[in-house]
Amino acid sequence: MAYFGIWALWLMVTIISIHADASAEGIQAECLGNRVQFILPGSLSAGSPLELYAVNDTQTVLLTPHLAAQCGYTQKSDPWGNTIVSASLQSCYTETKDDKEFRVAMQFKPYELATESKKVHEVFKFCRHTMTSREILCETNFMEVSVRNAIPEIQTAPVQQLPTVIPNLQLWKILLYTPEEKSFDKETLHAMGYNIQNSPTRLVMRTPYNMVKTFVQKVDGVDMVVFKSMVLFRDRWMMTIVESAAACPINGASVIGQMIYWKVPLLITPVVSLQVEILEVHMGVNGRRLTPEEMESRNYAVTFKESHVVVTIPIGAADGYYKSHILENQYHISYTIEPMLELLWKEGQDKTTYKVLFPITTPLTPWPPQVTHSTQLEQKVFDVMLGYFLPDVELLNITFGSELLVVSDIIIKGIYLQEHSFLNDTKAFALRVPFSEPYVQIKTLRPDVRTYVLDLVFGFVILPEHTAFSHSVVVEASSAEVVIPQVEGSCNEDSFSIYVKYGSTQSSNIKIHLGHLELNNMMLQHYEHHSNETHFEIVVPLLDPVVVFESVQMAGIMGRIDVEIYDSLNNWAIRNFSLACPFFVILSECFPNGTMTVVFPKLDLMPNLIPGELTLRDPSCKPTYSQDYYAYFNFGVTTCGTTRKFVKDTMIYENEVTWKRDVLLPETALTEQDYRFTVSCVYIANATQSMIFHAVSHFKQPYADVEKGDHKVSMRLSKDMVYQLFYLDGDYPVLKFLKQPLYFEVGMDHSRDSKIAVVLENCWATLSKDKDSKPRWNLIVDGCANPKDPEQTMFHPVNTDDRVEIPDHFKRFEVKTFAFKETDESSKSEADTLASRVFVHCEVIICHVEDRHCYKECPTVQNPDGRSSKRVHRSSGFSEEALQRVSIGPILLI
Numbered sequence: 001m002a003y004f005g006i007w008a009l010w011l012m013v014t015i016i017s018i019h020a021d022a023s024a025e026g027i028q029a030e031c032l033g034n035r036v037q038f039i040l041p042g043s044l045s046a047g048s049p050l051e052l053y054a055v056n057d058t059q060t061v062l063l064t065p066h067l068a069a070q071c072g073y074t075q076k077s078d079p080w081g082n083t084i085v086s087a088s089l090q091s092c093y094t095e096t097k098d099d100k101e102f103r104v105a106m107q108f109k110p111y112e113l114a115t116e117s118k119k120v121h122e123v124f125k126f127c128r129h130t131m132t133s134r135e136i137l138c139e140t141n142f143m144e145v146s147v148r149n150a151i152p153e154i155q156t157a158p159v160q161q162l163p164t165v166i167p168n169l170q171l172w173k174i175l176l177y178t179p180e181e182k183s184f185d186k187e188t189l190h191a192m193g194y195n196i197q198n199s200p201t202r203l204v205m206r207t208p209y210n211m212v213k214t215f216v217q218k219v220d221g222v223d224m225v226v227f228k229s230m231v232l233f234r235d236r237w238m239m240t241i242v243e244s245a246a247a248c249p250i251n252g253a254s255v256i257g258q259m260i261y262w263k264v265p266l267l268i269t270p271v272v273s274l275q276v277e278i279l280e281v282h283m284g285v286n287g288r289r290l291t292p293e294e295m296e297s298r299n300y301a302v303t304f305k306e307s308h309v310v311v312t313i314p315i316g317a318a319d320g321y322y323k324s325h326i327l328e329n330q331y332h333i334s335y336t337i338e339p340m341l342e343l344l345w346k347e348g349q350d351k352t353t354y355k356v357l358f359p360i361t362t363p364l365t366p367w368p369p370q371v372t373h374s375t376q377l378e379q380k381v382f383d384v385m386l387g388y389f390l391p392d393v394e395l396l397n398i399t400f401g402s403e404l405l406v407v408s409d410i411i412i413k414g415i416y417l418q419e420h421s422f423l424n425d426t427k428a429f430a431l432r433v434p435f436s437e438p439y440v441q442i443k444t445l446r447p448d449v450r451t452y453v454l455d456l457v458f459g460f461v462i463l464p465e466h467t468a469f470s471h472s473v474v475v476e477a478s479s480a481e482v483v484i485p486q487v488e489g490s491c492n493e494d495s496f497s498i499y500v501k502y503g504s505t506q507s508s509n510i511k512i513h514l515g516h517l518e519l520n521n522m523m524l525q526h527y528e529h530h531s532n533e534t535h536f537e538i539v540v541p542l543l544d545p546v547v548v549f550e551s552v553q554m555a556g557i558m559g560r561i562d563v564e565i566y567d568s569l570n571n572w573a574i575r576n577f578s579l580a581c582p583f584f585v586i587l588s589e590c591f592p593n594g595t596m597t598v599v600f601p602k603l604d605l606m607p608n609l610i611p612g613e614l615t616l617r618d619p620s621c622k623p624t625y626s627q628d629y630y631a632y633f634n635f636g637v638t639t640c641g642t643t644r645k646f647v648k649d650t651m652i653y654e655n656e657v658t659w660k661r662d663v664l665l666p667e668t669a670l671t672e673q674d675y676r677f678t679v680s681c682v683y684i685a686n687a688t689q690s691m692i693f694h695a696v697s698h699f700k701q702p703y704a705d706v707e708k709g710d711h712k713v714s715m716r717l718s719k720d721m722v723y724q725l726f727y728l729d730g731d732y733p734v735l736k737f738l739k740q741p742l743y744f745e746v747g748m749d750h751s752r753d754s755k756i757a758v759v760l761e762n763c764w765a766t767l768s769k770d771k772d773s774k775p776r777w778n779l780i781v782d783g784c785a786n787p788k789d790p791e792q793t794m795f796h797p798v799n800t801d802d803r804v805e806i807p808d809h810f811k812r813f814e815v816k817t818f819a820f821k822e823t824d825e826s827s828k829s830e831a832d833t834l835a836s837r838v839f840v841h842c843e844v845i846i847c848h849v850e851d852r853h854c855y856k857e858c859p860t861v862q863n864p865d866g867r868s869s870k871r872v873h874r875s876s877g878f879s880e881e882a883l884q885r886v887s888i889g890p891i892l893l894i
Contacts (some may be wrong), residue, residue, distance in 0.1 A: 387428025
């Protein structure tokens with residue numbers, strides 16, 4: 001009586017505690033026959049896995065997946081983030097009274113917080129359950145059989161009134177059948193992963209699936225996992241046997257159309273004899289038994305067909321859930337539901353309760369996303385919706401063309417992106433992108449139709465597995481609108497090519513102006529041209545009257561052509577276009593008979609210049625021929641004020657082309673000096689060379705720097721590739737055209753010591769005379785052409801001639817001006833366009849020709865003529881003090 005009072009007091013406390021704990025934490029606890037189930041909302045774990053602990057009045061035990069299956073616990077999650085834990089009422093750590101009243105207690109900890117001092121969620125549930133003679137439970141991770149102990153009662157003769165003797169039976173051996181018989185003791189089976197529990201009234205045998213001593217047996221077409229045992233109890237004078245067996249189905253479900261059919265044998269022969277009476281059949285879902293009314297409302301059915309009981313479930317029923325999957329980067333879905341079947345049968349005088357929980361997942365079904373495209377042409381906005389996805393799909397990013405943007409960046413950029421949820425538990429993603437965004441491509445298939453194209457790749461992830469997949473979408477919208485004519489152009493060796501696309505304007509309404517002249521049919525006869533309904537092409541020679549010239553240099557001229565597109569119908573000037581290019585043409589020539597010729601074009605900077613009024617130094621020497629846009633001179637080197645000077649073996653003749661007016665025009669503030677151009681002829685050992693350049697008076701003095709040393713080194717820029725004529729100090733800044741190479745020579749002019757040599761260590765270019773300024777273009781590195789772009793720098797051999805006595809005293813190299821387009825690694829933030837003003841610097845070593853450190857071969861390179869050559873450079877073996885530094889500049893590049 002005292003014992004029952006303590007139990008009742010404990011029961012009262014337990015119920016109150018459970019109610020309070022469940023309310024505070026939101027944890028649900030429910031008794032379900034011979035099982036108890038706890039549901040923990042996802043908010044308690046914050047998306048983290050939970051550690052599961054079993055608790056009783058003596059211990060708290062962490063349940064690993066293996067121990068949970070061995071001891072009768074099951075843990076799983078649903079798509080909404082809830083954690084569902086169920087336990088057998090006869091689990092290892094359940095507290096029980098007379099195998100009728102049970103107390104199950106659990107603790108839950110978020111996994112990453114398990115080792116920290118954080119709040120632990122604890123819950124316990126009290127359940128009452130009256131057991132039948134035998135109860136078989138088929139859970140998703142274990143199978144269990146509980147049988148009543150058949151301990152015999154000893155009857156004594158009432159006449160003699162002897163005392164009753166109760167045998168003290170102890171568990172002795174366990175025989176397992178696989179189906180061969182084998183004997184084990186209890187401790188061995190526990191170590192193997194099985195569980196054996198016995199109380200004064202019950203024997204419980206439990207095993208996880210796929211254990212060594214279980215076997216598969218087919219029963220009426222259904223595969224069953226079978227666990228069969230015989231337990232021997234004995235004392236000194238007596239022994240009793242308790243048989244236990246469990247069989248659980250591992251298949252039997254099929255999908256036909258939109259229905260799931262699950263069949264279970266009515267007569268499970270591994271655990272029954274051939275004569276049983278089926279007393280009750282119940283169907284449930286997720287461990288909870290359903291009433292007939294609930295089954296009817298859900299369209300569930302239980303029917304009997306020959307030797308099976310068949311459960312019918314429609315796909316999509318509310319008790320199950322859909323799940324997303326990816327197969328070969330294609331979106332698929334499946335449907336999962338966990339039905340439960342309970343059978344109660346009678347075999348002789350004993351009753352057996354048979355309960356099976358059987359998760360069923362349908363095969364993967366392709367479910368390609370659908371694109372809804374409702375673009376509004378009037379508002380010039382793409383309106384795209386992509387769906388439909390299950391709730392476990394999250395959008396991570398979208399790739400617009402070639403640019404990937406995460407969701408947060410898309411919203412920051414102001415692009416509309418919205419997730420829409422629907423009543424059928426699906427969702428879609430809406431996106432609006434204006435036509436003006438740079439990601440939108442524009443295609444013009446016809447002059448009057450413009451097509452806007454948006455190329456998208458949506459990046460998704462499936463939770464909680466974090467499986468990534470993508471889906472590409474291309475949407476187009478076409479609209480008839482005015483397409484403005486476009487003009488493009490390119491330069492050839494001695495001409496301009498102009499290309500005009502009419503757009504949506506009719507060709508008959510378009511007028512084209514080249515320079516100051518309007519093209520007409522008569523003018524077109526003098527040009528190479530081609531036209532149709534969509535475009536017009538024309539080739540304009542360099543020296544055509546419509547071409548204007550911006551500057552004149554020794555190597556050629558800078559020419560420009562201006563194009564204007566005019567709509568004569570609407571009186572609109574709809575497009576202006578200018579194209580300027582350098583042309584490497586010879587403007588002056590010198591002949592062996594002492595004659596000089598000069599072609600001088602009219603410059604755009606001198607609009608008032610009249611070419612026919614140009615003269616040489618002798619004002620009486622006027623152009624031999626002239627037009628509005630150029631003048632041509634032909635004169636002898638001993639006439640027209642030509643001067644002569646000697647430089648060693650070189651004889652130089654010079655004259656000037658000038659334009660003098662008695663009164664300056666009011667429209668300009670330029671002086672006569674701005675209209676003076678020097679032309680010269682150089683005669684060298686029967687070779688003749690000519691040049692023309694614009695002597696601009698406001699240029700600053702050149703910069704040159706030579707370090708001190710025993711042997712003075714200088715650097716010079718050659719006027720040609722034969723290294724016979726060099727620019728003097730007064731010639732700087734030197735103006736060079738794009739593509740025109742630069743020829744440098746570094747050497748000692750005055751030394752006669754044949755035992756020393758000049759070696760280039762490093763050469764580079766900068767925008768200022770400061771050698772250490774940025775950006776920096778490396779030309780020669782460690783005596784060799786820059787390895788990052790070796791074709792931009794080329795070494796030239798030095799041979800003995802009238803000027804060079806010792807070739808080792810000089811080094812020559814050529815640099816293409818394209819080299820100045822690439823910046824040094826340390827200055828990538830600088831502009832990467834061609835530099836307009838550069839200084840060139842070199843570090844030079846004077847070394848002894850017999851020094852083994854003086855020379856070393858560079859990698860083989862290919863010369864422009866196709867021949868390969870090896871470049872020689874100095875090996876690192878000299879001190880920093882041995883370096884001499886030389887600089888030259890500025891060099892202007894156009």
